[in-house]
Amino acid sequence: EAGVTQSPTHLIKTRGQQATLRCSPISGHTSVYWYQQALGLGLQFLLWYDEGEERNRGNFPPRFSGRQFPNYSSELNVNALELEDSALYLCASSSGQGGYHSNQPQHFGDGTRLSIL
Amino acid sequence: SQKIEQNSEALNIQEGKTATLTCNYTNYSPAYLQWYRQDPGRGPVFLLLIRENEKEKRKERLKVTFDTTLKQSLFHITASQPADSATYLCALAGFTGGGNKLTFGTGTQLKVEL
Numbered sequence: 001e002a003g004v005t006q007s008p009t010h011l012i013k014t015r016g017q018q019a020t021l022r023c024s025p026i027s028g029h030t031s032v033y034w035y036q037q038a039l040g041l042g043l044q045f046l047l048w049y050d051e052g053e054e055r056n057r058g059n060f061p062p063r064f065s066g067r068q069f070p071n072y073s074s075e076l077n078v079n080a081l082e083l084e085d086s087a088l089y090l091c092a093s094s095s096g097q098g099g100y101h102s103n104q105p106q107h108f109g110d111g112t113r114l115s116i117l
Numbered sequence: 118s119q120k121i122e123q124n125s126e127a128l129n130i131q132e133g134k135t136a137t138l139t140c141n142y143t144n145y146s147p148a149y150l151q152w153y154r155q156d157p158g159r160g161p162v163f164l165l166l167i168r169e170n171e172k173e174k175r176k177e178r179l180k181v182t183f184d185t186t187l188k189q190s191l192f193h194i195t196a197s198q199p200a201d202s203a204t205y206l207c208a209l210a211g212f213t214g215g216g217n218k219l220t221f222g223t224g225t226q227l228k229v230e231l
Contacts, residue, residue, distance in 0.1 A: 108160030
């Protein structure tokens with residue numbers, strides 16, 4: 001089966017610009033998660049979408065937003081880019097079980113490397 | 118505040134030996150714990166999941182223990198190989214009001230030498 005795919009692989013922006021990152025989950029997975037992995041800080045949870053709705057949000061400012069489409073793919077938008085937004089942005093997907101998703105492993109893509117100049 | 122600690126120093130071991138990685142947590146009551154492997158420039162890959170009511174889980178050369186009293190998980194790789202060299206991440210989740218949210222540790226880099 002095809003894994004989680006993310007695009008673009010690399011993205012270079014300047015301060016103040018807006019970035020859009022895309023993610024296609026594994027077929028059959030309804031949940032999509034976004035994480036930020038900055039150097040030395042580990043994976044930080046950003047957003048969780050399931051069935052088109054935002055279910056949970058990490059401790060990030062509102063300029064980080066996203067959405068999930070009817071086909072379960074997802075977009076992460078970052079507005080007013082700042083230098084500290086430079087990081088690897090990872091998307092993961094998982095399937096649900098009886099309405100609970102929290103006992104399922106997450107399957108990650110290889111990320112989008114966002115560089116802010 | 119909730120905290121997950123993994124040894125930030127790299128672990129160097131010889132091929133064939135058992136590698137043991139530690140994950141400690143505080144101010145957390147996880148329903149389950151997961152371990153992932155991450156190679157440079159790649160996304161994490163799921164390895165094992167263990168629930169709060171399980172003491173030990175095995176998969177091939179991998180073994181995970183989960184002690185909710187000590188608030189600690191140990192991850193073992195037996196008969197280690199150079200191909201096992203990677204960063205290993207532990208992640209915790211519980212049934213919070215917002216549902217599934219995995220909190221990751223910063224990972225431990227393992228290097229298996231010939």
